[in-house]
Structures are given as structure tokens and as C-alpha cells.
Amino acid sequence: MTVQDWFEKRKEAQIQRRALEARVEIEANPDLWTKCVHCDAQLLKKDIEENDMVCPVCDYHFRVNARTRIKQLFDEGSFEELFSEIKPTDPLEFVDTESYKDRLKAAQEKTGMDDAVITGIASIEGHRLATAVMDFDFMGGSMGSVVGEKVTRIMEKAIELRLPVLVITSSGGARMQESALSLMQMAKTSCACARLDEAGLLYINLITDPTFGGVTASFGTLGDIIVAEQGARVGFAGRRVIEQTIRQKLPSDFQTAEYLMKYGQVDVVSSRKNLRETLSNILAMHE
Secondary structure, three states: OOOOHHHHHHHHHHHHHHHHEEEHHHHOHHHEEOOOOOOOOOEEEHHHHHHEEEOOOOOOOOOOOOHHHHHHHHOOOEEEEEEOOOOOOOOOEEEOOHHHHHHHHHEEEEEEEEEEEEEEEEEEEEEEEEEEEOOOOOOOHHHHHHHHHHHHHHHHHHHHHHEEEEEEEEEEEEEEEHHHHHHHHHHHHHHHHHHHHHOOOOEEEEEEEEEEEHHHHHHHHOOEEEEOOOOOOEEEOHHHHHHHHOOOOOOOOOOEEHHHHHHOOOEEEEEEHHHHHHHHHHHOOOO
16 A cells, blocks of 8 residues: 555544544434535524524525515615404315415414514615515415415505515415405505505515515515516426426526526526625615
8 A cells, every 4th residue: 555545544534533433413402403405404493593694604595584584685674564463364264174274373483473574664774764664484375365365454554654665475375265265365455566666666576585475466566676686486386397397308597586687577686695686776776
């Protein structure tokens, strides 16, 4: 064995030992670690949180809930929640594998929210605005009567106060447990967007992963400026449904923010670390 072979063998043994030690540490402390769904890197949860929930290895943007989004984007202490008294009911007494009431209760306990959107007044770098922030953790961010009502009311409040509006979407679409009542929210919120336009107020959409279905087909893409977070998936129907319908294989980047910007459906694609600055600049230009 040559000296070079000896060093190579020793180096390989060290790498294997470190990998084994890392596996042992991960198995012993599962709550401290998570795996990136994009690159499979084992990451300390603390490191991801300190990096705004973005993978430091491959730059994959993890989904974040509404409260985290509010903390990341808005000036500290500036968010004032409105319309929290609006709560969901079960007008159709809907039951599938379990009752809608039970699904609502489980989602409320999981998220600490009453429904899939939080609305209020906030500021970004001192620029005051009205906002609605959706949360995918609450029944897939589905749009039911409460989401439609709160989004409409915050837009009406913006008209009253002469404020720009920022809506942050993350949704799988309409809420099937409310049937036609959910679909009605598309028309309702679209009419509210039209009133914003008639009032001459700025409306910004911030699309985050994922945004699909009835939200995309209504208030989610009716903004004067549409900003998408890096890597966000956006569309109406899902990729598999489209492929089965047209019987063609779609591009690998189909329905991503970057793909949509290339074809003009999105105005700006921004990384999470630059979102606050991007939105602040847009607000400043329109004051």
C-alpha cells in the first residue's frame, strides 16, 4: 500500500465515522433535526428557523404559517388584527368520512386559528396597509364563507381608510364542505377587488406555495402587482389533472413562480429574505 492509498483510506474512514456519528445524533434527538424535502439534507431546525425557514443548502423555501409570515414581513408590533369575531359554522351539516364540525375543531386546535385567514392593519418599513394572510395549515388554506367574508371586509376597510391592500395567499382552493357557499366567495371577493380598483387603491398579491383553485381564480390573482415567492407553485387545476386531460407531459418547472413570470402571469419573483424590501419598494413607489 502506498502512502497516498493509506491517506485516502484513512480519509474515507473518517468520513464514514462522521456520517455514523451524525446519524446517531439525529436518531437520538429527532426533535432537533429535519430533512429538506428538496435536497434531503439533514438540518438543525434552529438553523432553518434562523434562516427564515429557507434551506441553507439548496435555498428551498419551506412553507410557513400565517403567524410566522406576519412576524417576518411586518414592522414589529404594527399588526392589528381585525374581524377575528367572524367564525365558521356548518350551515349544510356536511359529513363525509367525518363531520365538518369535527374537521373545523381539529384544524382550530392544530393552528390556534378560527379559520384559514388572518386580516388586519399593519405596516412595512413604515408604509401602512391593510392585509389578509392565509394559512395552508388550516384545512389546506381552503376558502369557505369566513375566508371570503374576511377578505371582503378588509378590502372595504382599506377603502374606508384609503390604504393599499396586500393579500398573501396559500390555498388548495374552495372548501368542499361548504359546497356552493364556498364557490360564491369567488364572486364576492372579486367584486371587492373591483371596488378597490374603482377607489384607485393599490392592490398587491403575494403568492406563496401553494396557491391553487378558487383562490387563484378570484382575489388571488387580481392584484395591480403580483409578487410570487421563489419556488411557489401556482395554478388552478393540479399538474396530474392537466396531464391526464391533455395527454401530454408538462415541463418540470410548470406552475412554478419562475415559469409563470416567464409567461407574464407574475410581475415579480422574490426570495423570502428579499420580500420585505421588495414590498416596501412597491409601496413607496405608489404613495
